[in-house]
Structures are given as structure tokens and as C-alpha cells.
Amino acid sequence: MSPSPFHGLSAFPPTPADPHGRIDTEGLGRLLERLCESAVASIGLLGSTGIYAYLTREERLRAVKAAVECVNGRVPLVVGAGALRTDHALDLARDAEAAGADALLLAPVSYTPLTQEEAYQHFLAVAKATRLPLCIYNNPGTTHFTFSRELLQRLSDIETIKAVKMPLPVDGDLRGELALLRERTDLAIGYSGDWGAAEALLAGADAWYSVIGGLLPRTALALTKAAMAGNDGEARRLDDLLQPLWEVFKAYGSIRVVYMMAEHLLDIRAELPRPLLRLGPADRERVLDIVRPLIELEHQSLL
Amino acid sequence: MSPSPFHGLSAFPPTPADPHGRIDTEGLGRLLERLCESAVASIGLLGSTGIYAYLTREERLRAVKAAVECVNGRVPLVVGAGALRTDHALDLARDAEAAGADALLLAPVSYTPLTQEEAYQHFLAVAKATRLPLCIYNNPGTTHFTFSRELLQRLSDIETIKAVKMPLPVDGDLRGELALLRERTDLAIGYSGDWGAAEALLAGADAWYSVIGGLLPRTALALTKAAMAGNDGEARRLDDLLQPLWEVFKAYGSIRVVYMMAEHLLDIRAELPRPLLRLGPADRERVLDIVRPLIELEHQSLL
Structure with missing residues (x-):
């Protein structure tokens, strides 16, 4: 296990819930157990894939409590505390700390577009509300907020802000972006966008x-370790195996794919919150054809 | 007064609230009284400027009840029922109908980006939940959802969906867009984006x-009437008078400007929900210099 929740593979499981947003804590426990057994570097509970934005404060707290009990210190738990209102984000951060979370993930959720200063004050308020280390959740695809480099620099000066989760750079220049961010901040820098992970780690x-x-932790961990060890060939071989999955992630949105995968894999009920819809029968068939061999690889640990 | 809430000037007041999102119904009543006295075509309660996205179901219901009591049938009340979850939007729509709203405004609020079909099913579900006429709230600047023309056509086939509130067209071709929408739908077509209103109505x-x-109804009504009567000269003269205000709307976001205007104009507490911040002292001074003469014109009915 990595000593930091912000170094290595941070696995983001779906949150199984019913159509009313009531979480199935038993199903969540089974998902988390797989992650603990695989010894991922951290678990990202209630991330975007974990539908945090669609759940009430009460349900989010239930999820954290259930996760803390199940994980029982084996893997650091990073908990999403994002909310549209600053006062709600403070409540969620304090709830997570009190329930035993190890770190926080905070997205600048917006409706009215935020200024850089508004995002700064929002992060500052949440950082001050708990002692937990915090990862900046930079995800313009869902939050529609773009961090300036100056803002990331200012945020990195806040003592408990330790990491940033970046989207893949539009121009593809990962090395250039990493060099710039390392020059300006002392944040641990990670990436989301599964299809770009191998290149980002390399x-x-x-x-x-x-x-x-969050669903195939062994496969993802093998890719992570190969890439972080500079083993280009092995990292790219695994990335190539996953390529068909990346294609359906991009075509349908990864959230729609992993919720059906979770049901298929663990026989749990994992409803997307409407207005999000399940994939239709033809799309499901296409996804299943792609994921069946990947699930087999994962289970047989053939990697 | 226009016979339809979707023809003429629909005025969207701010919703005065404290920092915890508790609504000041007395202050709201004073704002609404001005709109009723000016005989606007409809009142857009709990629109984006009315911070609906930041308020709880309970507070939104309190706002509708207070508004119905104050307005007392003098002007149709169009109530925002937008929510991230479909089940929540249904609750809000039913609440609004039960409390006496005359129509609904529905935005496809999103976190995970929605497909066209997901938005369609969301609107269909809400339309079926009440008998109220419904206006599609097309506002990609806040919802980050883009309606295809096909989707607008499908939605217009739902019996109670009667209108659409459009953003100003990016290419500026209002006549072309109107012709196309009228060919494909039977929706009443209105625009938001105050700086483009004169041209849209013309x-x-x-x-x-x-x-x-929502704050200067007489001025806005004079502009609306002139433009809808085809009086280019008068509509453009009023639009020119408002030009400095449009500049600060664009510079700061109209919501930040009108909350300070509401405080200045009516001596009420109208806090923006954090993370949104009040304008700083220099920006406030700039805005006040611009709005003072406009408020005077409004009060003296010199238009």
C-alpha cells in the first residue's frame, strides 16, 4: 500500500443505490472489499462515478460510515465533499471527518459560473473546516469550472491542500503540464480520464x-505499477487490452458503463439517478461483449 | 396584461435570502408588488437569478406560497422547478401547482452531462406530473446542456409544453433561428440575455x-412594448440607455449586479449563496454610478 492516498492508483467505485437515492450499504461493502483485497493506494468514495452530486447529506454520511466500517483502515478513504453551496460543502467535509474519512476530494460544483476568487474562497473555507488533507477535484466536464494556473498555485499554498486530480490536457502535452504544475505548486498531481492514464503515468x-x-482493481493496479516503474511495454500492452472499454466509456459516458458492469459483476442493484438512463439493450450487449473477457482476466489474475 | 405568461415581458426578480438560504418572504413580497403594479406579462419566480438551484425544497415552497399570496392573481406566476434529479423536479412541480403557480419553468440541470433522450424523458416526466403549462428553460450557460432542434421539436409535441426560453444565438441570427423554430414547433419563443432583448423582440x-x-419593470416594459410594436427607434433608444448596465451584467454576471441593486433599491437583505461573492467596493461603486440614473428614470416614469 502506498503511504499517501494521492500517489498510485486511487480507485473510484460506483455507489449502489435505489431509484430514490437510498444507498445499498451491503452492495457498497462488497465493492469496497474487492478494492481492499487488491490493495489499491486509495479508495475514492463518492466521486463523480459515485454519484455524490445526486445524493442527500444523510445518504452520503451513511455511505462514509459503511465504508469506514468495511475498509477498517486497510486502505485510505478519500471522500467527495463537493456541493453547490459552500455551507453544504462544509457540513459534508465535517461529516466525513467525524465518520473517519482519511482525506477529502473537493470539486467546485457550479450553477452560476464561478469566478477564480469565488472558487478560492470556497476551497479555503472547506480546508479550514477540517484537518483532513484535501485533493482539488479539477473536472470541468462536470463542474464547468476551469482552474487558472494562478488559482492552483494559490490553493497549493493552503496547508492542507495536498493534491490535484487533473483532467487530461486538451493539447495532449502531459509532460509540459506536469513540469509547469511542479514548478508552481507542491501538489501531488494525478489524472482522471481512464483512456489517458497509461500515458499520464508514463x-x-x-x-x-x-x-x-473501482471495478477491476487488479487490472488497473497492474497498469499503474507498470507505468510508474517506467515499463512502457507492459503499461501499453494493458492499455491496449482495455482500449475497447475506453471506446465505450467515451461513447456512452463511463458512469453509464460502470453501473451496468457493477450489476453484472456483483449482482447488486446499482441504479443511475434519473434523468440518467440505463443503456438500452443493444448498447448493453455491446458493452457486455467487451467487458466479459476483461472480467475474466481480472478474476483469473492472469495479468 | 398579456393573456399568456409566455408573451411579452416576463420579469425575473432576485430571491432575497439570508446566508443560510432562508428566504425573506416580506422582502420578496415588496419586489413582487412592484412587478404587479407595473403589470408585467408574467413573473418568473425562482429562475436562475432567483437562485432556485441553491435553495431547498422547503424554502422554494415557502417562496411560491408567499408569492401566490402577494400576487393574488394579478399577474401569472411562472415557477422554476429545475432540479438535478428527476424525482426532485417532480416534487417541486407538484409543490408549485398545489401552492397556486400558473406555469412552470424547467431547466435540464446537469452534473453528469445528459443525452438528448435523458433530457426528453426528464421533461416528459415533469410535464406529466402536473397540469400546468410548461416553458423549456434553455440556458446552456448554467445547465451546460444543449438542446438539439430535434429535441425541441419532440418536446413541443408534449401537450402541456407551451414555450421555450432561448439563449441569444451565438451567430446573432435571430430571424433565422425564429423562422426555423416556428417551422418545427408551435412553442412560444422568448429570449433571455438582457443585452440582446431589444433585437430579439424586434x-x-x-x-x-x-x-x-425583475427590478426595473417599467423601463423593461417600455422597451418590450416599443419593440413588439415594431417601434425600432424607441426600443433602441431605451436599449442605449441601458447599455452601461448590460456592460456590467456581462463583466460581473447579472446575478451579482442585481442582488446589490435589490439591496440598494429596496433596503432588503439579499445575500448571494456562497460560493458566489458580493462585488467588492470598487466594483460596487462602478455599478452604483451606472444604476442610480436608471433607478431615477424608473421611479419618475420619465420613459
């Missing part, structure tokens, strides 16, 4: 914030 | 969904 990123790591 | 739009109409 370019020197500290972490992979991984959707597929 | 191009034949049915309604102006107006932020400044």
Missing part, C-alpha cells in the same frame, strides 16, 4: 484517479 | 425573459 504523474479501478 | 420573439425586468 509522463510522471503521481496518481491515477480511476473509474475502472 | 426580430419577432414572443417574450423577453428579463433579469432587469
Whole structure:
């Protein structure tokens, strides 16, 4: 196990829930058990894939309590505390700390577009509300907020802000971005966007914030370790095996794919919150054809 | 007063609230009284400027009840029912109907980006939940959802969906867009984006969904009437007078400007929900210099 929740593979499981947003803590426990057994570097509970944005404060607290009990210190738990209102984010951060979370993940969720200063004050308020280390959740695809480099620099000066989860750079220049961020901040720098993870880690990123790591942790961990050891060939071989999955992640949105995978894999009920819809029968068949051999590899530990 | 809530000036007031999102119903009543006295075509309660996205179901219901009591049938009340979850939007729509709202405004609020089909099913579910006429709230600047023309066409086939509130077209071609939408749908077509309202109405739009109409209804109504009567000269003269205000709307976001205007104008407490911040002292001074003469014009009915 890595000594930091922000170095190595951070696995983001789906959160199984019913159509009313009531969490199935038993099903969640089974998902988390797989991650603990695989010894991922950290678990990203209630990330975007974990539908945090759609759950009430009460349900999010139930999820954290159930996760702390199940994980029982084996793997650091990073808990999403994002909310549209600053006061709600403070409540969620304090709830997570009180329930035993090890770290926080905070996205600048927005409706009215935020200024850089508004995002700064939001992060500052949450950072001050607990003693937990905090990872900046930079995900413009869902939050529609773009961090300036100056803002990341200011945030990295806040003592408990320790890491950033970056989206893949639009221009593809991972090495350039990493060099710039390392020059300006002392944050641990990780990436999300599973299809770019191998390249990001080979370019020197500290972490992979991984959707597929939440369901196929052994495969994701093998890729992470190969890439972080500079083993290009092995990292790219595994990435190639996963390529068909990346294609359906991009085509349908990874969240829609992993919720059906979770049901298939663990026989649990994992409903997407409407308005999000399940994939239709033809799309499901296409996804199942792709994931069946990947699940087999994962289970047989053939990697 | 126009016979339809979706034709003419629809005025969107701010919702005065404390830092915890508790609504000041007395202050709200004073804002609404001004709109009723000016006989706007409709009141857009709990729109984006009315911070609906940041308020709880309970507070939103309190706002609707207070508004129905104050307005007392003098002006149709269009109530925002947007929510991230479909089940929550259904609850809000039913609450609004039960409390006496005349129509609904529904935005496809998103976190995970929605597909066209997901948005369709979301609107269909809400439309079926009440008998109220419904206006599609097309506002990609906050919802980050883009309606295809096909989707607008499908939605217009749902019996109670009667109108759409459009953003200003990126290419500026209002006449072309209006012609296309009228060919494909039977929706009443209105625009938001106050700085483009004069041109939209002169191009034949049915309604102006107006932020400044919520605070300076007489001025906004004079502009609306002139433009809808095809009086280019008068509409453009009023639009020119408002130009400095449009500049600060664009510079700071109209919501940040109108909350300080509401405090200045009516001596009420109208806090933006954090993370949104008040304008700083220099910016406030700039805005006040611009709005003082506009408030005077409004009060003296010199228009």
C-alpha cells in the first residue's frame, strides 16, 4: 500500500443505490472489499462515478460510515465533499471527518459560473473546516469550472491542500503540464480520464484517479505499477487490452458503463439517478461483449 | 396584461435570502408588488437569478406560497422547478401547482452531462406530473446542456409544453433561428440575455425573459412594448440607455449586479449563496454610478 492516498492508483467505485437515492450499504461493502483485497493506494468514495452530486447529506454520511466500517483502515478513504453551496460543502467535509474519512476530494460544483476568487474562497473555507488533507477535484466536464494556473498555485499554498486530480490536457502535452504544475505548486498531481492514464503515468504523474479501478482493481493496479516503474511495454500492452472499454466509456459516458458492469459483476442493484438512463439493450450487449473477457482476466489474475 | 405568461415581458426578480438560504418572504413580497403594479406579462419566480438551484425544497415552497399570496392573481406566476434529479423536479412541480403557480419553468440541470433522450424523458416526466403549462428553460450557460432542434421539436409535441426560453444565438441570427423554430414547433419563443432583448423582440420573439425586468419593470416594459410594436427607434433608444448596465451584467454576471441593486433599491437583505461573492467596493461603486440614473428614470416614469 502506498503511504499517501494521492500517489498510485486511487480507485473510484460506483455507489449502489435505489431509484430514490437510498444507498445499498451491503452492495457498497462488497465493492469496497474487492478494492481492499487488491490493495489499491486509495479508495475514492463518492466521486463523480459515485454519484455524490445526486445524493442527500444523510445518504452520503451513511455511505462514509459503511465504508469506514468495511475498509477498517486497510486502505485510505478519500471522500467527495463537493456541493453547490459552500455551507453544504462544509457540513459534508465535517461529516466525513467525524465518520473517519482519511482525506477529502473537493470539486467546485457550479450553477452560476464561478469566478477564480469565488472558487478560492470556497476551497479555503472547506480546508479550514477540517484537518483532513484535501485533493482539488479539477473536472470541468462536470463542474464547468476551469482552474487558472494562478488559482492552483494559490490553493497549493493552503496547508492542507495536498493534491490535484487533473483532467487530461486538451493539447495532449502531459509532460509540459506536469513540469509547469511542479514548478508552481507542491501538489501531488494525478489524472482522471481512464483512456489517458497509461500515458499520464508514463509522463510522471503521481496518481491515477480511476473509474475502472473501482471495478477491476487488479487490472488497473497492474497498469499503474507498470507505468510508474517506467515499463512502457507492459503499461501499453494493458492499455491496449482495455482500449475497447475506453471506446465505450467515451461513447456512452463511463458512469453509464460502470453501473451496468457493477450489476453484472456483483449482482447488486446499482441504479443511475434519473434523468440518467440505463443503456438500452443493444448498447448493453455491446458493452457486455467487451467487458466479459476483461472480467475474466481480472478474476483469473492472469495479468 | 398579456393573456399568456409566455408573451411579452416576463420579469425575473432576485430571491432575497439570508446566508443560510432562508428566504425573506416580506422582502420578496415588496419586489413582487412592484412587478404587479407595473403589470408585467408574467413573473418568473425562482429562475436562475432567483437562485432556485441553491435553495431547498422547503424554502422554494415557502417562496411560491408567499408569492401566490402577494400576487393574488394579478399577474401569472411562472415557477422554476429545475432540479438535478428527476424525482426532485417532480416534487417541486407538484409543490408549485398545489401552492397556486400558473406555469412552470424547467431547466435540464446537469452534473453528469445528459443525452438528448435523458433530457426528453426528464421533461416528459415533469410535464406529466402536473397540469400546468410548461416553458423549456434553455440556458446552456448554467445547465451546460444543449438542446438539439430535434429535441425541441419532440418536446413541443408534449401537450402541456407551451414555450421555450432561448439563449441569444451565438451567430446573432435571430430571424433565422425564429423562422426555423416556428417551422418545427408551435412553442412560444422568448429570449433571455438582457443585452440582446431589444433585437430579439424586434426580430419577432414572443417574450423577453428579463433579469432587469425583475427590478426595473417599467423601463423593461417600455422597451418590450416599443419593440413588439415594431417601434425600432424607441426600443433602441431605451436599449442605449441601458447599455452601461448590460456592460456590467456581462463583466460581473447579472446575478451579482442585481442582488446589490435589490439591496440598494429596496433596503432588503439579499445575500448571494456562497460560493458566489458580493462585488467588492470598487466594483460596487462602478455599478452604483451606472444604476442610480436608471433607478431615477424608473421611479419618475420619465420613459
